[in-house]
Amino acid sequence: MTVTTISTTAFDHQKPGTSGLRKKTRAFMVPHYLENYVAATFTAIGGGAGKCFVLGGDGRFFNREAIQTILKIAAAHGAARVIVGQGGLLSTPAASHLIRHHGADGGFILSASHNPGGIDADFGLKFNAANGGPASEALTAKIHEATLAIQSYDIADVDDVNLDNIGQMQIAGMRIDVVDPVADYSDLMAELFDFDAIRALFAGGFTMRFDAMHAVTGPYAHRILEDILGAPKGTVVNGIPSEDFGKGHPDPNPIWAKDLMDLMMSDTAPDMGAASDGDGDRNMIVGKGTYITPSDSLAMLAANAHHAPAYKDGIAGIARSMPTSAAADRVAEALGVPCFETPTGWKFFGTLLDAGRVTICGEESAGTGSHHVREKDGLWAVLLWLNILAARDMTVAGVQADHWQRFGRNYYARHDYEAVETARADKMMAHLRTQLDDLPGQVHAGLTVTKADDFAYTDPVDGATSAAQGIRIFFEGGARAVFRLSGTGTEGATIRLYLEQFVGEGDHAAPVADVLEAVRTAALEISALAETTGRSVPDVET
Missing domain, CATH: 3.40.120.10 (Alpha-D-Glucose-1,6-Bisphosphate, subunit A, domain 3)
Structure with a gap:
């Protein structure tokens, strides 16, 4: 096997989000961009020597090309085996199952989930750990650190693999199993x-x-x-x-x-x-x-x-x-x-x-x-x-x-304000945070605030902590509003506003918008969303 070492320059915007790295497809197609991120992932997991990985994606534009690159980098890192979905396809849950079923050391999943696909749309890559689940915050932090420090990467000089035929093959001493993506x-x-x-x-x-x-x-x-x-x-x-x-x-x-x-x-x-x-x-x-x-x-x-x-x-x-x-x-x-x-x-x-x-x-x-x-x-x-x-x-x-x-019924809706200028979105969240101590007892749109906080979480199993996960505002009568910035977009910031009102008794057939009107008005009043972002209506309501 011939392994080539390629000199490269770090990209400063390869920090994984809640579901790995998501960018515009053309960003991933920039020379060295994908290679840097994959190599950094191998660095973060302690290398690939002797390990087994699962590999596949949702079939969006650039899926096949990215898989070929990942296979060659895996071979250069001494991986023993890679299990690939036929045609490069694997649903995310199927990939998770294959990791667990085969006792693999992890998996590379190529997807931007629910985001549009195409050369001018979105692409994504995430690493799942040996338990089949997304990389922990600690591991994603290591990946990010490695992307900032990278100066070169190794890649095997081999031909592309035929992904369309189910079967087993070898490249550069690495076993590749192309499997039926549905069967297991x-x-x-x-x-x-x-x-x-x-x-x-x-x-x-x-x-x-x-x-x-x-x-x-x-x-x-x-x-x-x-x-x-x-x-x-x-x-x-x-x-x-x-x-x-x-x-x-x-x-x-x-x-x-x-x-x-x-x-x-x-x-x-x-x-x-x-x-x-x-x-x-x-x-x-x-x-x-x-x-x-x-x-x-x-x-x-x-x-x-x-x-x-x-x-x-x-x-x-x-x-x-x-x-x-x-x-x-x-x-x-x-x-x-x-x-x-x-x-x-x-x-x-x-x-x-x-x-x-x-x-x-x-x-x-x-x-x-x-x-x-x-x-x-x-x-x-x-x-x-x-x-x-x-x-x-x-x-x-x-x-x-x-x-x-x-x-009873928890009336519920989510309002998405997409591609908001990041500075404006951050300003709105900062404005909310400055009010948290003063909000309890205030009345907005006829609703009295009972509690407001910036949600933080301590994992009850491993003790890991996560702060600043979203602003929660609770009201008397079972109402709640939540503001958070989404980590799944690829352009600007997406503000998500979640509205909730519990109704215990009754026929539970009232229109959702009517039941949530008071909490919606209160949330917009407290946040000054329209004034700060320039957005008067959400892009999507679900």
Whole structure:
């Protein structure tokens, strides 16, 4: 093997966010940019000699080229084996499962999740650790340090690998296994759920529409829903992965999955609608005329998980990200299990899952999952919903109504202000922080503030601390507003405003916007968002 050492210059903007490094695709295509980051990752993990890695991505533009580069750098670092998804494809939860299933030392996942794809859109790369979960904050800090210190990197001088044929090959002494990206994941799902009951559901005339949004979940949904579970052909739409996601935005929410939402709110709606995102780790659930918010979906799945074989003996606990509504907290209390509130980012669930402290986790950004992997898992959530519907012989709307009757309803919405000038967004957050001590007792829009803080978290397992994770403002009467800056964008800053109002009794059918109007007005008044950012309305409301 010939290994070439390439002199390079450090880039000063390769700090990983909550889901690895995300930048514009063209940034990753700049000479040495990707190579620097991959080499820095190997430095941070103590090298690659003798190690095994999993490698794949969501198929967006530049996915294949990036995989070839990573393979050559891995070979130069002495890696013993790399497991690659056929065609370079692996959903994020499938990659997590493969890491755990094969006892790999980690994995490289190429995706910008729900962000658009294409040469003028977004790209991303993250490293997952040996437990299958995203790198810890300590490891991402080491990666960042290595990106700032790098002066050269090693790369093997070998030909590109054929990624399209399943099989085994060797390059530069490194074994490469090109594997079916769906097979092992499908086997895992069959262990978790009552596939016979779901087959009977479809055989009995149950109808469904699954929108794969031209993203990586398409092959998984075709195989599992249609081929294995017997859903009629055509149940899965937009099921062929595309480099630019069909020129769409692969984010499963009512805005970007509008065609699905229009169908589900029409007279011709099937019994259930679902969608997943770019890399397959997020989901949307819809019934006939009924949208299930991600926060509610987490709570409903946790409350009903015992209907699936994998969870028949109950769950150890629930974890939710701080901005996610408190609906899951009420379920945990009823079940007599703990509910942990963590910062945003799936990596914060990892220690809790590894320690057996929780079984089901979720985020308001449409991510839910369990201890079966260390990532959120879109198709898993869909299958658990199907298992619950089959076991309870209820509609999606029926499960929702029953849940609200038992636990009450946490009315909830998220308002996103995208691509805000970073300095303006930082100024607004600073303005909020200066008010925290004085807010309790103040009245805004008729609501009295009871508490305000900048959320900080201490991991109950390893003691790691995370500060400044978002501003929380609580009001009398069960209302809450949360402000945080998102780490998943690639341009400017995204301000996320989360609004919540708990209603215990009643028919729970009031329009969401009406119920949340007072807390929305109070939040905007306190933050001076419009005055500071120049934005009077959000870009996206979900």
